[in-house]
Amino acid sequence: MKRKIICLTLALLMGLSLLAGCGGGSSTESGGAGGANTGSAEDGGGSAAGGEEGKIINIYVWNDEWQKKFNANYPEVKETSNDLSITYLNDGTEVHWIINPNQDGVYQQKLDEALTKQASAEADDKIDLFLAEADYILKYIDPEVDVALPIDELGISPEDVPNQYKYTQEAVTTADGKIRALSYQATPGMMVYRRSIANAVLGTDDPATVGAAVADWDKFYETADQMKAAGYYMYSGRADTYRVYSNNVSGPWVQDGNVVVDQNLMNWVNRSMEDIQSGVTHNTPGQWQDEWNKDFGPDSKVFCFFLPAWGLDVCVKPNVDGTSAAEDWAVCPAPQNFYWGGTWLIACRGTDDPEHVKDIMLKMTGDTAILRSLAEKNGEMSNDQPLMEELAQSDQFGIEMLGGQNYLGVLSSAAANISLANVSPYDQGCTEELQDAFGDYFNGKIDMDKAKANFETAIKERYPELAAGEVIWPDA
Amino acid sequence: MDKKNQIKSVSYAKWGYIFIAPFFITYAVFSLIPLVDTIRNSFYEYYYSGLKVIGPTWVGLQNYISLLSTDLPKYAWNTFVMWILGFIPQIAVALLLAAWFTDTRLKICGKEFFKVVIYLPNLIMASAFAMLFFALFSNAGPVNSILLRLGVVGEAIRFMESTLGARTLVALMNFLMWFGNTTIMLMAAIMGINPSIFEAAQLDGCTHTQMFFKITLPQIRPLLTYTLITSLIGGLQMFDVPQILTGGNGSPDRTTMTLIMFLNKHLQSKNYGMAGALSVMLFIISAILCFLVFKMNMDDDPDGSKGAAKRARKLARKEGKA
Numbered sequence: 001m002k003r004k005i006i007c008l009t010l011a012l013l014m015g016l017s018l019l020a021g022c023g024g025g026s027s028t029e030s031g032g033a034g035g036a037n038t039g040s041a042e043d044g045g046g047s048a049a050g051g052e053e054g055k056i057i058n059i060y061v062w063n064d065e066w067q068k069k070f071n072a073n074y075p076e077v078k079e080t081s082n083d084l085s086i087t088y089l090n091d092g093t094e095v096h097w098i099i100n101p102n103q104d105g106v107y108q109q110k111l112d113e114a115l116t117k118q119a120s121a122e123a124d125d126k127i128d129l130f131l132a133e134a135d136y137i138l139k140y141i142d143p144e145v146d147v148a149l150p151i152d153e154l155g156i157s158p159e160d161v162p163n164q165y166k167y168t169q170e171a172v173t174t175a176d177g178k179i180r181a182l183s184y185q186a187t188p189g190m191m192v193y194r195r196s197i198a199n200a201v202l203g204t205d206d207p208a209t210v211g212a213a214v215a216d217w218d219k220f221y222e223t224a225d226q227m228k229a230a231g232y233y234m235y236s237g238r239a240d241t242y243r244v245y246s247n248n249v250s251g252p253w254v255q256d257g258n259v260v261v262d263q264n265l266m267n268w269v270n271r272s273m274e275d276i277q278s279g280v281t282h283n284t285p286g287q288w289q290d291e292w293n294k295d296f297g298p299d300s301k302v303f304c305f306f307l308p309a310w311g312l313d314v315c316v317k318p319n320v321d322g323t324s325a326a327e328d329w330a331v332c333p334a335p336q337n338f339y340w341g342g343t344w345l346i347a348c349r350g351t352d353d354p355e356h357v358k359d360i361m362l363k364m365t366g367d368t369a370i371l372r373s374l375a376e377k378n379g380e381m382s383n384d385q386p387l388m389e390e391l392a393q394s395d396q397f398g399i400e401m402l403g404g405q406n407y408l409g410v411l412s413s414a415a416a417n418i419s420l421a422n423v424s425p426y427d428q429g430c431t432e433e434l435q436d437a438f439g440d441y442f443n444g445k446i447d448m449d450k451a452k453a454n455f456e457t458a459i460k461e462r463y464p465e466l467a468a469g470e471v472i473w474p475d476a
Numbered sequence: 477m478d479k480k481n482q483i484k485s486v487s488y489a490k491w492g493y494i495f496i497a498p499f500f501i502t503y504a505v506f507s508l509i510p511l512v513d514t515i516r517n518s519f520y521e522y523y524y525s526g527l528k529v530i531g532p533t534w535v536g537l538q539n540y541i542s543l544l545s546t547d548l549p550k551y552a553w554n555t556f557v558m559w560i561l562g563f564i565p566q567i568a569v570a571l572l573l574a575a576w577f578t579d580t581r582l583k584i585c586g587k588e589f590f591k592v593v594i595y596l597p598n599l600i601m602a603s604a605f606a607m608l609f610f611a612l613f614s615n616a617g618p619v620n621s622i623l624l625r626l627g628v629v630g631e632a633i634r635f636m637e638s639t640l641g642a643r644t645l646v647a648l649m650n651f652l653m654w655f656g657n658t659t660i661m662l663m664a665a666i667m668g669i670n671p672s673i674f675e676a677a678q679l680d681g682c683t684h685t686q687m688f689f690k691i692t693l694p695q696i697r698p699l700l701t702y703t704l705i706t707s708l709i710g711g712l713q714m715f716d717v718p719q720i721l722t723g724g725n726g727s728p729d730r731t732t733m734t735l736i737m738f739l740n741k742h743l744q745s746k747n748y749g750m751a752g753a754l755s756v757m758l759f760i761i762s763a764i765l766c767f768l769v770f771k772m773n774m775d776d777d778p779d780g781s782k783g784a785a786k787r788a789r790k791l792a793r794k795e796g797k798a
Contacts, residue, residue, distance in 0.1 A: 450729065
């Protein structure tokens with residue numbers, strides 16, 4: 001008898017485990033019934049405000065940068081879970097963070113997967129908010145694919161955020177005249193340099209003098225030769241100068257189904273090769289890797305980096321905190337104007353928490369107090385033009401890392417002149433593939449023609465829709 | 477009478493079917509349907525442009541034709557080179573270790589300990605192992621710092637930037653991960669050989685080398701075949717180690733790009749048509765390879781009688797014709 005019972009139990013267990021796989025499917029139905037009152041938000045999207053709010057807000061991000069800023073500044077935040085994956089709000093709503101790294105398009109892949117399942121996902125599993133960068137934001141705000149809620153459907157009008165830099169709204173205004181994303185930052189670039197090396201080589205670390213020594217590319221390379229003679233490197237690697245070149249191109253990457261490589265990008269290739277051979281660069285193969293991080297550190301011999309304001313907090317700080325290089329920095333204008341990145345918040349079509357999303361977007365991108373705190377505590381260049389101009393003039397504003405220097409003075413004039421007219425949905429892919437394909441060229445492994453061929457192969461693999469077109473190289 | 481007949485006709489066969497049904501159902505759901513789907517996809521133009529779906533439109537063999545114009549043979553060669561670079565030391569070291577560990581006259585102490593140690597690398601996830609090697613051999617990594625500090629090299633060796641360096645690292649990792657596994661399997665095979673054969677050989681004055689080549693090797697041939705086939709299939713599927721070591725680019729100059737990494741490139745761009753076509757090709761290639769290896773190693777004529785009969789038949793036919 002006993003044996004029979006054991007047999008039966010085991011058989012039952014086996015049966016159950018077989019069925020367990022199907023469990024997810026069947027529970028969706030019951031969940032669907034429970035979440036029926038959020039149906040209006042799912043179908044209409046526009047009528048979102050009428051529906052009942054869900055209890056879970058899902059936010060897709062690629063690192064913890066914005067998550068930290070949110071946790072520290074959003075007024076409704078009550079506490080976070082120990083592993084930081086959940087932020088609890090005062091009204092009991094949970095913010096769930098879904099983090100996938102940006103490199104190699106992983107973030108976009110995971111986001112795309114989730115977006116295709118958005119319509120059938122349970123209310124609590126739907127994406128409510130996601131972040132996107134300048135390099136690929138056009139893919140997501142495309143009115144045809146309709147995954148981004150226009151802000152007017154959330155009940156936000158441009159008048160609610162009057163202080164934002166105009167370019168941050170123009171860049172995300174689509175052909176139908178609607179704005180589908182809001183940004184909390186402006187991202188003009190600057191040259192961040194090491195005071196100790198400036199003192200040793202140029203005799204002073206004064207930003208005005210150093211700025212004059214790198215005022216254009218010719219002067220920049222004169223200074224670079226001095227650096228080299230003194231045993232230092234001017235900059236870390238070719239990826240550092242890339243943005244300065246790629247932001248000064250004459251047209252977008254993809255035109256009429258063809259990939260057009262701009263003359264200025266080839267200038268970057270040639271100049272980088274020259275610098276590698278002459279040894280003014282440390283020849284770090286790329287960014288966001290160990291070698292590059294070490295170049296920020298206290299033992300590094302690298303003089304300068306090209307970064308936007310967010311770079312101070314994200315790139316410099318983690319590598320120098322608590323070391324002798326922690327306050328060894330200053331900024332001045334780069335030889336050419338450029339910008340890098342820029343993060344926008346996008347409300348996702350089908351969100352079941354439109355009120356929360358609206359509030360988060362409004363507060364995080366439009367609330368002057370929060371934007372001021374981002375600038376003061378995180379070294380952010382916040383998306384509030386009057387505030388930035390005020391701080392730029394202020395004597396009190398300055399951050400310790402820069403020895404108290406007010407970096408906004410360097411940036412605020414540049415920010416007003418940024419234009420994202422030449423961005424395309426293909427920027428991230430083209431940038432990564434170009435840098436990878438020419439990486440072997442820079443290492444002396446292949447010649448220029450092979451590098452070009454490898455770039456063409458890689459681009460056509462990455463974007464099947466471009467396979468029929470050509471890759472057009474500039475003449476020189 | 478009737479009752480008796482009824483009892484006789486009770487069939488227990490259906491229970492057999494019921495008990496094996498779970499396997500076939502799972503197989504159909506998780507393997508067969510995706511397999512058929514892959515083959516179907518390979519005849520369609522079907523991909524995503526951003527978030528927009530293009531297709532599926534029937535294009536016949538177009539995907540296969542455009543695949544043949546890519547560098548597919550080069551990627552196949554890369555895969556083969558990295559596999560063989562890892563496989564040769566793997567099988568050699570595994571054979572040696574297996575022979576030592578099973579030798580009754582050699583008294584190796586701590587045998588069990590070593591068995592565990594050589595198997596350990598296989599327990600680490602391949603991707604974690606690749607990450608580890610990436611960090612160890614990076615330009616500013618510990619291997620380079622040690623070499624620099626010892627004065628062995630003047631400046632850091634850029635391992636990952638040369639074809640030889642990158643391929644060797646991949647092969648080294650595959651070797652380290654799998655030689656323990658192979659050793660354990662070969663040991664099992666060797667211990668399965670009847671000890672009396674060895675005893676007889678010893679009595680006849682066989683040397684160690686003779687015993688190894690004349691007794692051990694022929695006796696474990698079926699298992700060697702098995703190892704070769706599984707390693708070959710594993711080699712064809714080589715992916716995670718080079719993918720992570722080279723950041724998915726197969727750098728330098730795509731010389732460490734394996735077939736599956738190439739497949740992954742298409743999957744990453746959500747190009748299901750091309751990915752399907754490539755998968756079907758890989759399927760055919762592995763089928764052919766397995767068949768060849770199997771034929772090569774399977775001795776279906778151990779005493780030569782079949783061959784003799786064949787020759788005799790041929791001769792008889794010839795004579796009959798003449």
